[in-house]
Amino acid sequence: MDLLPLRYFQAVARHEHISRAAEELRVAQPSLSRTIARLEADLGVPLFDRQGRRVRLNRFGAAFLRRVDRALGELDDGRRELADAAGLARGSVSVASETLIMLVEPVKSFIAAHPGVGVRLYQSDVDTMALRLREGEVDLCLTSQPLEGAGFGERVFAAEEVLLAVSPGHRLAGRTHATMDDLRGERVATTPPGHWQREMIERLFAAAGMEPVYACEANEAYAVVELISAGFGIGFVPAWSAANPAGPPLVLLHLDAPGSERVQRLIWRERAYLSQAARLFREHLLAALAPPPER
Numbered sequence: 001m002d003l004l005p006l007r008y009f010q011a012v013a014r015h016e017h018i019s020r021a022a023e024e025l026r027v028a029q030p031s032l033s034r035t036i037a038r039l040e041a042d043l044g045v046p047l048f049d050r051q052g053r054r055v056r057l058n059r060f061g062a063a064f065l066r067r068v069d070r071a072l073g074e075l076d077d078g079r080r081e082l083a084d085a086a087g088l089a090r091g092s093v094s095v096a097s098e099t100l101i102m103l104v105e106p107v108k109s110f111i112a113a114h115p116g117v118g119v120r121l122y123q124s125d126v127d128t129m130a131l132r133l134r135e136g137e138v139d140l141c142l143t144s145q146p147l148e149g150a151g152f153g154e155r156v157f158a159a160e161e162v163l164l165a166v167s168p169g170h171r172l173a174g175r176t177h178a179t180m181d182d183l184r185g186e187r188v189a190t191t192p193p194g195h196w197q198r199e200m201i202e203r204l205f206a207a208a209g210m211e212p213v214y215a216c217e218a219n220e221a222y223a224v225v226e227l228i229s230a231g232f233g234i235g236f237v238p239a240w241s242a243a244n245p246a247g248p249p250l251v252l253l254h255l256d257a258p259g260s261e262r263v264q265r266l267i268w269r270e271r272a273y274l275s276q277a278a279r280l281f282r283e284h285l286l287a288a289l290a291p292p293p294e295r
Helices: 003-015 018-025 029-043 059-085 101-113 126-134 196-207 221-229 276-289
Strands: 048-051 054-057 092-097 118-123 140-143 152-166 187-190 213-217 235-238 251-255 261-269
Touching (some): 003 029, 018 029, 092 101, 101 118, 101 276, 126 261, 152 221, 152 276, 187 221, 187 235, 196 235, 261 276
Parallel strands (some): 092 118, 092 140
Antiparallel strands (some): 140 261, 152 235
8 A cells, every 4th residue: 555645644634624634745635635535445434524624533534543653653663763774964853842942052062962963843732742742743842741641751850940920010029929819810921721831820720719810822931921021911930941141021939839840851752763863862951951960
């Protein structure tokens, strides 16, 4: 069986939408539809229930997808293994992270040591990150949340306090500590659902019997910091951010609430082949991001 229809089938199954799958694959929609129809004719069963351009995997499609994912995953691992045999001069590594700012310096130092390795970075929420990892689109994920699903290996490498951030003119700006009760009625600037800040806010507010009121959202953590500094809302930032003197002016307070910390982890597919480049980058990243030893 030709592999291209299987790749097309994977994309349509992931999006459950012909137009979106065609856009991702950069093929014409009629061509994609014909390819899926030929695959179904070859198999002798329909793989999707159709509602215009919207399609839904049926029970045949779901069963076939499990086999296709496994088969193509093995082939992709084989391709990476052969590329590995050609040496690091042709290696590559792909990483997904909730925010990319932490990766800039480690990537610079890694490329300086291994100039032949290509590094590709993706900014993703936790659900997209897990999907990309399962499908082999990325080798590693840097996240402050566990990923749902079996077959992942992980290394927890840091835990740090999360601080309450307010603008210099905020009513709490003259204090060093705050409680959740101090935040009643405050509007919050944060990330959309799927990011660790949003998950932590909802968890802390729920534990305090409060409902957060969101003033604004931004995908990039640095943009959230800018919004807080401008007075659009309070927010939460990791202690790591407090060491960045080049950032916008903020007042940071210790939050006296259980669970106000961020646990960082590096995650990969446990049974999948991890290339030499990815293994080297994993160790480099863990060493670069690990907190300094206490004196």
